Amino acid sequence: AGLAACGGGTTDQPADDGGDSAATGVTVRLGGLKGPTSMGMVKLLADNEAGTTANTYEFTMSGSADELTPKLLQGDLDILAVPVNLGAILAANSDGGVQLLAVNTLGVLYLTEKGGETVTDWESLKGQTIYAPGKGSTPEYALDYLLTQNGLDPETDVTVEWKSEPSEIVAAMAGADHAVAMLPQPFVTTAQMKSDKIKVRLDLNAEWDAVQAGSDAPSQLITGVVAARKAFIEENPEAVAAFMESYAASVEFVNANVDEAAELIGKYEIVPAAVAKKAIPACNITFLAGGEMRQALSGYLNVLFEQNPKAVGGALPGEDFYYGGN
DSSP: OOSOOSOEEEEOOOOOOOOOTTOOOOEEEEEEESSHHHHTTHHHHHHHHHTOSSSEEEEEEESOHHHHHHHHHTTSOSEEEEEHHHHHHHHHHTTTOEEEEEEEEEOOEEEEEESSSOOSSSGGGTTOEEEEEOTTSHHHHHHHHHHHHTTOOTTTTOEEEEESSHHHHHHHHHTOSSEEEEEETTHHHHHHHHOTTEEEEEEHHHHHHHHHTTSSSOOOOEEEEEEEEHHHHHHOHHHHHHHHHHHHHHHHHHHHOHHHHHHHHHHTTSSOHHHHHHHGGGSOEEEEOHHHHHHHHHHHHHHHHHHOGGGGTSSOOOGGGBTTOO
C-alpha cells in the first residue's frame, strides 16, 4: 500500500475567486499519500489556498494507496501521486485509461540497524530478520532485486517480517535492543529522532545504481509517480499543462527552501515539520517528465516485470502510458 504513514484525512480547499490572469477555470481533484510523494506538492497547495494557481485544487490525502486508487479509476480523482508499480497496474486495470504525467520521487529506501554493528554489506544480512513495509509493492521488489543481485536468496537467506505501515516498524524498533529494518524516508528520520542508536547502513538508491552501473541503459530506483485519468488529460489539456508547471515549481521550491517547505509539510499534516526539515534532503523529491521520465521509468518497470509480471499489472505498459514522452 505504498510508503505511507498512519492516519489520513481530506483537505478540500475552497475555490478562490481571486483574479489569476492565467486561470484555467478548471477544478482539479488531486490525491496524494502521507510521505515523500506528497511532500513535493506543498507549495502548489499553499499557492492554491492563496488563490494564485491557474487551476483550483481539491486535495485528498490518505495513509494508504488502496483508499485512493479506486477513486481515480472511478473518476472521483483526476490526478494522483502513487507508488510507481501502482501506476502501471492502474493503466493495466483501466485499459489504458490512466497515463503517467511525471516521476515525483526517486529511491527513498534505506536499510537501518539499531544496536550493534552487524550490517556492513549485503552478505552480512545473511540469517538476519528484516522488518519491512510495502509487501506486494515497490519496497518488496526493490529489496528482492538487490538481495538477489548481491548473491542472497530472499526466501532462505533472510527472514523478512512485513508490516503494513512504516510507523509500525518505527514502534517495533523503539522497543527492541537489536533490529534491522528497511524504512523509507521520512520514517528513517522519525525513527532516528526517537533513538540515536538507529543508524543507516545501506542506501538502496546507491546500491541500485551500483548494480545497474554495467547495464546498457541503467535504470534508477523510483518510488513515486503522478498518474492521471486519460479522459481528464484529453478534456483539459491547458489545465494539465498548468498543473505540470505548478508542480515542477513546487518541487524546486521544496528542495531549495527546506525550512519553509518543512513548515508547509507540517501544516498539511503530511509529516511533522521537525521531521520534514531533517528528511527532505534524503527524500529524493524530483520532477521528471516527458522523455526523461520515460527513460527512467521504462528500465525500472522492466526490472520489476522480470521479477514478477504481476508487479506491473501483468505486462509492460505501452508507449501511450507516458504523457508527452515522444
